[in-house]
Amino acid sequence: MVPELNKCLDQTRSAFLHDEQRHCGSILERPNGSNHTENRCYKASTGGARPMPGSRQLIEAFGEWQSCEGAPSSEGAAASAPAVQEFNRAMLGRTIESEVIPRLMMVHRTSAARENLPTLLHVNAEDISELARIVIEHDTSVASAYIDALRNQGVPIDAIFMELLAPTARLLGEMWKADQCCFTDVTIGMARLQQIVHELSPEFERENAQAFEGRRILLLTTPGEQHTLGLMIVEEHFRRFGWDCSSSAPKDIRDISRLVRAQHFDVVGLSVGGSAVLESVPASIQAIRKSSVNKSVVVLVGGNIFLENPELAARVGADAMAEDGRHAILQLRSMLTTKINTI
Numbered sequence: 001m002v003p004e005l006n007k008c009l010d011q012t013r014s015a016f017l018h019d020e021q022r023h024c025g026s027i028l029e030r031p032n033g034s035n036h037t038e039n040r041c042y043k044a045s046t047g048g049a050r051p052m053p054g055s056r057q058l059i060e061a062f063g064e065w066q067s068c069e070g071a072p073s074s075e076g077a078a079a080s081a082p083a084v085q086e087f088n089r090a091m092l093g094r095t096i097e098s099e100v101i102p103r104l105m106m107v108h109r110t111s112a113a114r115e116n117l118p119t120l121l122h123v124n125a126e127d128i129s130e131l132a133r134i135v136i137e138h139d140t141s142v143a144s145a146y147i148d149a150l151r152n153q154g155v156p157i158d159a160i161f162m163e164l165l166a167p168t169a170r171l172l173g174e175m176w177k178a179d180q181c182c183f184t185d186v187t188i189g190m191a192r193l194q195q196i197v198h199e200l201s202p203e204f205e206r207e208n209a210q211a212f213e214g215r216r217i218l219l220l221t222t223p224g225e226q227h228t229l230g231l232m233i234v235e236e237h238f239r240r241f242g243w244d245c246s247s248s249a250p251k252d253i254r255d256i257s258r259l260v261r262a263q264h265f266d267v268v269g270l271s272v273g274g275s276a277v278l279e280s281v282p283a284s285i286q287a288i289r290k291s292s293v294n295k296s297v298v299v300l301v302g303g304n305i306f307l308e309n310p311e312l313a314a315r316v317g318a319d320a321m322a323e324d325g326r327h328a329i330l331q332l333r334s335m336l337t338t339k340i341n342t343i
Contacts, residue, residue, distance in 0.1 A: 022213070121154040123163040131168045135189040136181060143192055144199065157204050158240075161197075161233055162324050163316055167191055169229045170304060190229055197229070201236050215336070217267040218259060219247040222277040222284060231271045234302065237325025256284055257291035264293045267332060270318070272303035287316040298327060 012174040042188055127150060134143045147160060155164075169190060176186045219235050228249060240247050246263070250256045260268060268288050272281055285299050313321035320335065322328035 006047075010053060018076045045218075049094075067120050081261075121150075122159050123150070123155060123167075127164060128167045128171055131164060132171045132189065133174065134183045135168070135192040136172075136336070140192045140195045140199075141193075143196055144239065147196065147200075157200065158326070159167075160200065161204060161236065162326055164194055166230055166324060188284065194229055194232060197232050201239075204236055204240055215242070215267070216246070216263070216265045217269060218265045218269065219245060219269045220256060220259070221249045222270060222272050223250055223252050223255070223280060224277045225271065225273050226251070228271075230273075231269075231301065234269065234271075234322075234325040234328065240328055253280070253284055253287045253323060257287045260288050260292040260297070262293075265297060266294065267298045267300055268292070268337065269300045269302065272305050274303075274305055278305055278316070281316040289317075298332065300331065302328065 019295075049209055111264045131143060131146060134146055147164070150164070151157070151160065172186045173182070173192075176183060181189075190310045217238055219238075220230050221231060231247060235245050235247050246265075248255070248259055250259065270274055270281065270284060270288075272278060281301070285301075288297065289295075298320070299318050300320050300322055301313050301316065301323045302324075306313055306321045307323060320331045322331055
Protein backbone atom coordinates (compact mmCIF):
# COMPACT_ATOMS: atom_id res chain seq x y z
CA MET A 1 0.00 0.00 0.00
CA VAL A 2 2.76 2.52 0.94
CA PRO A 3 4.73 2.27 -2.37
CA GLU A 4 1.46 2.48 -4.30
CA LEU A 5 0.40 5.53 -2.28
CA ASN A 6 3.76 7.23 -2.81
CA LYS A 7 3.49 6.64 -6.56
CA CYS A 8 -0.04 8.08 -6.59
CA LEU A 9 1.12 11.10 -4.61
CA ASP A 10 3.96 11.76 -7.07
CA GLN A 11 1.51 11.60 -9.97
CA THR A 12 -0.95 13.81 -8.12
CA ARG A 13 1.69 16.44 -7.32
CA SER A 14 2.65 16.64 -11.01
CA ALA A 15 -0.97 16.84 -12.15
CA PHE A 16 -1.86 19.50 -9.58
CA LEU A 17 1.16 21.64 -10.45
CA HIS A 18 0.23 21.39 -14.13
CA ASP A 19 -3.39 22.37 -13.46
CA GLU A 20 -2.24 25.14 -11.13
CA GLN A 21 -0.39 26.83 -13.97
CA ARG A 22 -3.22 26.41 -16.48
CA HIS A 23 -6.41 26.89 -14.50
CA CYS A 24 -5.78 28.86 -11.32
CA GLY A 25 -7.66 31.86 -12.66
CA SER A 26 -10.77 30.24 -14.13
CA ILE A 27 -14.12 29.52 -12.55
CA LEU A 28 -17.16 27.65 -13.76
CA GLU A 29 -19.93 30.04 -12.76
CA ARG A 30 -20.43 33.69 -13.62
CA PRO A 31 -20.67 36.24 -10.79
CA ASN A 32 -23.89 36.31 -8.78
CA GLY A 33 -26.34 38.94 -9.97
CA SER A 34 -24.47 39.69 -13.18
CA ASN A 35 -26.59 40.25 -16.26
CA HIS A 36 -23.85 40.89 -18.82
CA THR A 37 -24.12 38.86 -22.04
CA GLU A 38 -21.25 40.29 -24.10
CA ASN A 39 -18.59 38.11 -22.48
CA ARG A 40 -19.55 34.95 -20.64
CA CYS A 41 -15.99 33.97 -19.64
CA TYR A 42 -15.03 35.19 -16.17
CA LYS A 43 -11.87 35.16 -14.07
CA ALA A 44 -11.49 34.66 -10.35
CA SER A 45 -10.83 38.37 -9.86
CA THR A 46 -14.51 39.14 -10.60
CA GLY A 47 -15.58 37.26 -7.46
CA GLY A 48 -18.86 35.53 -6.74
CA ALA A 49 -17.80 31.99 -7.61
CA ARG A 50 -19.12 29.09 -5.56
CA PRO A 51 -16.66 27.29 -3.23
CA MET A 52 -14.48 24.85 -5.15
CA PRO A 53 -14.93 21.27 -3.93
CA GLY A 54 -12.44 18.45 -3.68
CA SER A 55 -9.49 18.56 -6.01
CA ARG A 56 -10.01 22.26 -6.69
CA GLN A 57 -8.72 23.10 -3.22
CA LEU A 58 -5.20 23.59 -4.56
CA ILE A 59 -6.39 26.12 -7.10
CA GLU A 60 -8.25 27.98 -4.34
CA ALA A 61 -5.16 27.93 -2.17
CA PHE A 62 -3.06 29.33 -4.97
CA GLY A 63 -5.58 32.13 -5.47
CA GLU A 64 -5.49 32.89 -1.75
CA TRP A 65 -1.70 32.94 -1.83
CA GLN A 66 -1.71 35.55 -4.59
CA SER A 67 -3.75 37.94 -2.45
CA CYS A 68 -2.69 37.01 1.09
CA GLU A 69 -0.82 39.46 3.29
CA GLY A 70 2.37 37.46 3.55
CA ALA A 71 2.68 36.50 -0.11
CA PRO A 72 5.45 38.08 -2.21
CA SER A 73 4.17 40.93 -4.42
CA SER A 74 4.54 41.01 -8.20
CA GLU A 75 7.24 43.69 -7.76
CA GLY A 76 10.63 42.18 -7.31
CA ALA A 77 9.34 38.72 -8.24
CA ALA A 78 12.75 37.54 -9.34
CA ALA A 79 14.33 38.48 -6.03
CA SER A 80 11.64 36.70 -4.03
CA ALA A 81 11.46 33.55 -6.20
CA PRO A 82 12.71 31.20 -3.42
CA ALA A 83 10.01 32.52 -1.07
CA VAL A 84 7.38 32.01 -3.77
CA GLN A 85 8.48 28.42 -4.35
CA GLU A 86 8.58 27.66 -0.63
CA PHE A 87 5.11 29.10 -0.06
CA ASN A 88 3.78 27.20 -3.08
CA ARG A 89 5.24 23.91 -1.84
CA ALA A 90 3.70 24.46 1.59
CA MET A 91 0.25 25.09 0.13
CA LEU A 92 0.54 22.03 -2.09
CA GLY A 93 1.66 19.87 0.82
CA ARG A 94 -1.23 21.04 2.96
CA THR A 95 -3.71 20.23 0.21
CA ILE A 96 -2.27 16.76 -0.39
CA GLU A 97 -2.35 15.92 3.31
CA SER A 98 -5.87 17.17 3.93
CA GLU A 99 -7.57 16.28 0.66
CA VAL A 100 -5.67 13.88 -1.59
CA ILE A 101 -4.44 11.25 0.87
CA PRO A 102 -7.91 10.58 2.36
CA ARG A 103 -9.33 10.22 -1.16
CA LEU A 104 -6.58 7.84 -2.22
CA MET A 105 -7.21 5.73 0.86
CA MET A 106 -10.93 5.64 0.10
CA VAL A 107 -10.35 4.65 -3.55
CA HIS A 108 -7.90 1.93 -2.47
CA ARG A 109 -10.44 0.42 -0.07
CA THR A 110 -13.24 0.68 -2.64
CA SER A 111 -11.15 -0.93 -5.37
CA ALA A 112 -10.17 -3.83 -3.13
CA ALA A 113 -13.81 -4.49 -2.28
CA ARG A 114 -15.16 -4.07 -5.80
CA GLU A 115 -15.68 -7.78 -6.48
CA ASN A 116 -17.83 -8.10 -3.37
CA LEU A 117 -20.29 -5.35 -4.34
CA PRO A 118 -23.82 -6.82 -4.13
CA THR A 119 -25.24 -4.52 -6.83
CA LEU A 120 -23.92 -2.27 -9.57
CA LEU A 121 -24.15 1.42 -8.84
CA HIS A 122 -25.54 4.12 -11.06
CA VAL A 123 -24.67 7.71 -11.83
CA ASN A 124 -26.41 10.61 -10.08
CA ALA A 125 -26.87 14.29 -10.89
CA GLU A 126 -23.88 15.24 -8.75
CA ASP A 127 -21.59 13.01 -10.82
CA ILE A 128 -22.84 14.63 -14.03
CA SER A 129 -22.28 18.16 -12.70
CA GLU A 130 -18.80 17.26 -11.50
CA LEU A 131 -17.75 15.76 -14.83
CA ALA A 132 -19.07 18.85 -16.65
CA ARG A 133 -16.91 21.02 -14.41
CA ILE A 134 -13.87 18.80 -14.92
CA VAL A 135 -14.00 18.71 -18.73
CA ILE A 136 -14.25 22.50 -18.82
CA GLU A 137 -11.43 23.20 -16.39
CA HIS A 138 -9.02 20.27 -16.72
CA ASP A 139 -7.51 18.11 -19.43
CA THR A 140 -8.80 14.69 -20.45
CA SER A 141 -6.55 12.76 -18.06
CA VAL A 142 -8.32 14.31 -15.05
CA ALA A 143 -11.74 13.41 -16.48
CA SER A 144 -10.56 9.86 -17.19
CA ALA A 145 -9.31 9.52 -13.61
CA TYR A 146 -12.69 10.69 -12.31
CA ILE A 147 -14.49 8.09 -14.46
CA ASP A 148 -12.07 5.39 -13.28
CA ALA A 149 -12.95 6.27 -9.68
CA LEU A 150 -16.67 5.85 -10.44
CA ARG A 151 -16.02 2.50 -12.07
CA ASN A 152 -13.96 1.38 -9.08
CA GLN A 153 -17.04 2.08 -6.98
CA GLY A 154 -19.10 -0.27 -9.15
CA VAL A 155 -20.59 1.90 -11.91
CA PRO A 156 -20.78 -0.31 -15.05
CA ILE A 157 -19.41 0.74 -18.43
CA ASP A 158 -22.84 1.05 -20.06
CA ALA A 159 -23.96 3.41 -17.27
CA ILE A 160 -20.84 5.51 -17.90
CA PHE A 161 -21.89 5.90 -21.54
CA MET A 162 -25.63 6.36 -21.17
CA GLU A 163 -26.03 7.87 -17.69
CA LEU A 164 -22.87 9.98 -17.47
CA LEU A 165 -21.30 10.96 -20.80
CA ALA A 166 -24.51 11.67 -22.73
CA PRO A 167 -26.17 13.67 -19.90
CA THR A 168 -22.93 15.60 -19.33
CA ALA A 169 -22.97 16.68 -22.97
CA ARG A 170 -26.57 17.85 -22.56
CA LEU A 171 -25.67 19.71 -19.36
CA LEU A 172 -22.87 21.60 -21.11
CA GLY A 173 -25.38 22.84 -23.67
CA GLU A 174 -27.80 23.88 -20.93
CA MET A 175 -25.04 25.70 -19.05
CA TRP A 176 -24.17 27.70 -22.16
CA LYS A 177 -27.82 28.64 -22.73
CA ALA A 178 -28.04 29.77 -19.09
CA ASP A 179 -24.85 31.88 -19.45
CA GLN A 180 -23.03 29.75 -16.87
CA CYS A 181 -20.10 29.20 -19.23
CA CYS A 182 -18.91 30.55 -22.57
CA PHE A 183 -19.02 28.93 -26.00
CA THR A 184 -15.29 28.17 -25.87
CA ASP A 185 -15.75 26.26 -22.61
CA VAL A 186 -18.53 24.16 -24.16
CA THR A 187 -16.48 23.43 -27.28
CA ILE A 188 -13.45 22.34 -25.25
CA GLY A 189 -15.61 20.28 -22.90
CA MET A 190 -17.33 18.50 -25.80
CA ALA A 191 -13.98 17.71 -27.43
CA ARG A 192 -12.73 16.15 -24.20
CA LEU A 193 -15.90 14.07 -23.86
CA GLN A 194 -15.44 12.84 -27.42
CA GLN A 195 -11.88 11.79 -26.60
CA ILE A 196 -13.15 9.84 -23.58
CA VAL A 197 -15.75 8.09 -25.75
CA HIS A 198 -12.98 6.99 -28.12
CA GLU A 199 -10.85 5.74 -25.22
CA LEU A 200 -13.66 3.70 -23.66
CA SER A 201 -15.19 2.39 -26.91
CA PRO A 202 -13.10 -0.82 -27.26
CA GLU A 203 -14.03 -2.01 -23.77
CA PHE A 204 -17.66 -0.98 -24.22
CA GLU A 205 -17.92 -3.00 -27.44
CA ARG A 206 -16.25 -6.06 -25.87
CA GLU A 207 -19.05 -6.33 -23.31
CA ASN A 208 -21.38 -7.54 -26.05
CA ALA A 209 -24.55 -8.79 -24.40
CA GLN A 210 -26.31 -9.92 -27.58
CA ALA A 211 -25.30 -9.78 -31.23
CA PHE A 212 -27.40 -8.43 -34.08
CA GLU A 213 -25.02 -9.62 -36.78
CA GLY A 214 -25.95 -8.60 -40.29
CA ARG A 215 -27.99 -5.57 -39.26
CA ARG A 216 -26.86 -2.27 -40.74
CA ILE A 217 -27.65 1.21 -39.49
CA LEU A 218 -26.78 4.64 -40.85
CA LEU A 219 -26.62 7.37 -38.20
CA LEU A 220 -26.92 10.95 -39.42
CA THR A 221 -26.90 14.41 -37.96
CA THR A 222 -29.54 16.74 -39.33
CA PRO A 223 -28.07 19.19 -41.89
CA GLY A 224 -27.09 22.27 -39.94
CA GLU A 225 -26.55 20.39 -36.67
CA GLN A 226 -23.30 21.36 -34.92
CA HIS A 227 -22.83 18.76 -32.17
CA THR A 228 -22.11 15.07 -32.81
CA LEU A 229 -21.21 13.68 -29.37
CA GLY A 230 -24.66 12.24 -28.67
CA LEU A 231 -24.64 10.43 -31.99
CA MET A 232 -21.17 9.04 -31.26
CA ILE A 233 -22.42 7.52 -28.00
CA VAL A 234 -25.44 5.97 -29.72
CA GLU A 235 -23.14 4.55 -32.41
CA GLU A 236 -20.93 2.87 -29.81
CA HIS A 237 -24.01 1.32 -28.22
CA PHE A 238 -25.11 -0.18 -31.54
CA ARG A 239 -21.60 -1.51 -32.20
CA ARG A 240 -21.64 -3.15 -28.80
CA PHE A 241 -24.70 -5.13 -29.86
CA GLY A 242 -23.10 -6.26 -33.10
CA TRP A 243 -24.58 -3.77 -35.54
CA ASP A 244 -22.67 -2.69 -38.63
CA CYS A 245 -22.69 1.09 -38.15
CA SER A 246 -21.99 3.94 -40.52
CA SER A 247 -22.26 7.59 -39.56
CA SER A 248 -22.12 10.88 -41.39
CA ALA A 249 -22.79 14.60 -41.04
CA PRO A 250 -24.52 15.47 -44.33
CA LYS A 251 -24.46 19.06 -45.52
CA ASP A 252 -27.88 18.94 -47.14
CA ILE A 253 -30.71 16.65 -48.29
CA ARG A 254 -28.83 15.71 -51.46
CA ASP A 255 -26.06 14.27 -49.29
CA ILE A 256 -28.64 12.21 -47.38
CA SER A 257 -30.13 10.84 -50.62
CA ARG A 258 -26.69 9.91 -51.91
CA LEU A 259 -25.81 8.02 -48.71
CA VAL A 260 -28.97 5.88 -48.57
CA ARG A 261 -28.77 5.18 -52.31
CA ALA A 262 -25.22 3.87 -52.07
CA GLN A 263 -25.80 0.96 -49.61
CA HIS A 264 -28.51 -1.12 -48.03
CA PHE A 265 -29.41 -0.08 -44.48
CA ASP A 266 -32.00 -1.68 -42.22
CA VAL A 267 -32.30 1.50 -40.18
CA VAL A 268 -31.49 5.17 -40.62
CA GLY A 269 -31.18 7.18 -37.40
CA LEU A 270 -31.49 10.95 -37.49
CA SER A 271 -30.17 13.06 -34.61
CA VAL A 272 -31.96 16.38 -34.05
CA GLY A 273 -30.45 18.65 -31.43
CA GLY A 274 -32.96 21.48 -31.26
CA SER A 275 -35.79 23.43 -32.81
CA ALA A 276 -33.46 25.39 -35.10
CA VAL A 277 -33.06 22.40 -37.45
CA LEU A 278 -36.45 20.76 -36.85
CA GLU A 279 -38.00 22.38 -39.92
CA SER A 280 -35.79 20.39 -42.28
CA VAL A 281 -36.46 16.99 -40.66
CA PRO A 282 -39.66 16.03 -42.58
CA ALA A 283 -37.95 16.71 -45.92
CA SER A 284 -34.90 14.71 -44.81
CA ILE A 285 -37.07 11.72 -43.87
CA GLN A 286 -38.95 11.91 -47.17
CA ALA A 287 -35.62 11.88 -49.02
CA ILE A 288 -34.52 8.81 -47.02
CA ARG A 289 -37.66 6.86 -47.91
CA LYS A 290 -37.61 7.93 -51.56
CA SER A 291 -33.92 7.23 -52.23
CA SER A 292 -33.18 4.26 -49.95
CA VAL A 293 -32.11 0.96 -51.50
CA ASN A 294 -34.19 -0.68 -48.78
CA LYS A 295 -37.80 0.32 -49.39
CA SER A 296 -38.73 -1.01 -45.92
CA VAL A 297 -36.11 1.07 -44.14
CA VAL A 298 -36.93 2.04 -40.55
CA VAL A 299 -36.39 5.71 -39.74
CA LEU A 300 -35.56 6.48 -36.13
CA VAL A 301 -35.20 9.97 -34.66
CA GLY A 302 -33.61 11.13 -31.43
CA GLY A 303 -32.31 14.21 -29.67
CA ASN A 304 -33.29 16.73 -27.03
CA ILE A 305 -36.21 18.15 -28.99
CA PHE A 306 -37.89 14.72 -29.09
CA LEU A 307 -37.17 14.03 -25.43
CA GLU A 308 -39.09 17.19 -24.60
CA ASN A 309 -41.83 16.60 -27.23
CA PRO A 310 -42.15 12.86 -28.07
CA GLU A 311 -45.24 13.47 -30.21
CA LEU A 312 -43.07 15.30 -32.75
CA ALA A 313 -41.63 11.98 -33.99
CA ALA A 314 -44.86 11.02 -35.75
CA ARG A 315 -45.39 14.55 -37.03
CA VAL A 316 -42.04 14.63 -38.84
CA GLY A 317 -42.69 11.21 -40.42
CA ALA A 318 -40.40 8.96 -38.36
CA ASP A 319 -41.26 5.36 -37.46
CA ALA A 320 -40.15 5.80 -33.86
CA MET A 321 -38.28 7.98 -31.38
CA ALA A 322 -35.50 6.71 -29.11
CA GLU A 323 -34.45 8.29 -25.81
CA ASP A 324 -30.92 6.86 -25.96
CA GLY A 325 -28.92 3.94 -27.39
CA ARG A 326 -30.44 1.32 -25.11
CA HIS A 327 -33.96 2.46 -25.86
CA ALA A 328 -33.19 2.44 -29.60
CA ILE A 329 -32.05 -1.20 -29.42
CA LEU A 330 -35.29 -2.22 -27.68
CA GLN A 331 -37.42 -0.28 -30.14
CA LEU A 332 -35.73 -1.81 -33.16
CA ARG A 333 -35.85 -5.35 -31.80
CA SER A 334 -39.63 -5.16 -31.82
CA MET A 335 -39.98 -3.26 -35.09
CA LEU A 336 -37.57 -5.37 -37.13
CA THR A 337 -39.02 -8.60 -35.75
CA THR A 338 -42.41 -7.46 -37.01
CA LYS A 339 -41.06 -6.67 -40.48
CA ILE A 340 -38.77 -9.69 -40.73
CA ASN A 341 -39.34 -12.69 -38.50
CA THR A 342 -35.68 -13.42 -37.87
CA ILE A 343 -33.27 -10.99 -36.27
